[in-house]
Amino acid sequence: MHEFEFHSPRTLEEACELLKKHNGTARVLAGGTDLIPDMYHHKIAPGHIINIKKIPGLNRITYDSSKGLTIGALTKFNEIIFSETVKNSYPILVELTSKIASHQIRNLATIGGNLCNAAPSADSAPSLIAMDSFVSIIGCEGKRRTLPLEKFFVGPGITALEPGEILTKIHIPPLKSCTGMTYIKHTTRRALEIAVVGVAVLVQLEKDTDKCNHARIVIGACASTPLRIRQAEEILVGKKIGEKDIEASAEAASKAVAPITDIRGSDYYRREIVKIQCKRALEEALPRAYSIKAVEA
């Protein structure tokens, strides 16, 4: 590995200043599971590493019935999986998070790092976007802003973060009643693989009519960023979803994505997989919405 200067700021202000001062040559170190192998294998060589793990309070998980769930950016995936707060308020998040990487990596990797790394295949992104999550960002002189997570991704490895800015929290609004959700990660092996295609689906039903009144379809690894497919969502909204609607929605998703050909799959293959997995995801999420409705009634 190359030589670099290692900084361990104790406050966010200090971290933002360091990032701004060394803009272009500095990288934030959180879990390190993407950054360290990239440096080790000489893919990148930042001159300054800003370790944010000594800054207190960045890994808190809090729940509030009106605001929803707030997860500190430095929270490790396994801290989410084993959190009583998450288990009680967003059990679906435990299932979604368990599909990420391996046990050892989930003991290191953070949710904020996964988002800031901005891989189009990032496993946490599609589900969080489907839940209409938004992020808190802090910059120099304590300037704070929030942004819908969907807008946070700009391109492969590129986020909306400006020089000197750090992602601090992820907010997930309260899940509405009669909502079913799933994330399908399409891989050739069962574990420790980068998604060939990731499909997150969320459907919400109207209590009395069973008509879909809210839908989210978000695809990972099929464009330069995780992609919300509005055309596919619109097909479902206002209908009592049947087999034909599911097929039409999956077809629309498959048309809307813009995948590349790489070692894990061709663009043609990915489009076909989007169609199949989108259908399966809807077929899985819909009964979940019905059973949640039954429990709530």
Added chain:
Amino acid sequence: MKNKIKLHVNRQTYEVFVSAKTTLVDLLRNELGLTGTNKGCGTGECGACTVIMNGDAVNSCLVLGMDADGAEITTIEGLAHDSELDPLQKAFVNEGAVQCGFCTPGMIMAAKDFLEKNPNPTEEECQDAISGNLCRCTGYVKIVNAIKKVAESEK
């Protein structure tokens, strides 16, 4: 520039000077001479370098030595007490779960952490527990059997 850090490995305290770029696996192997932890891919894919750090199994190739300052670490060398092997080590020997042996320390450390947290696992949970560890002799069946044996014997 080297920085002084203090870490606790296998119930022993070490004070060492490390450069920022040194990963924990290199620190353990080259500075402390604990070569039981193997280094495979260096990207967190193979799990050969798995150690338990502050109670959690981690890939030591993904951790900077600087980040291990103050940490409590257990490596494969720390499992046996005096000359008595850990039940997992015994089970790996008895079940024939070791072929070339390269993945074994990582497998055992991942399994150790897993059984601490889930003492009554199903077979599928045992498989999931070592899904971050590659065995290129592909002897997974016997490895899973060994982990299950330990779980059953401690019931």
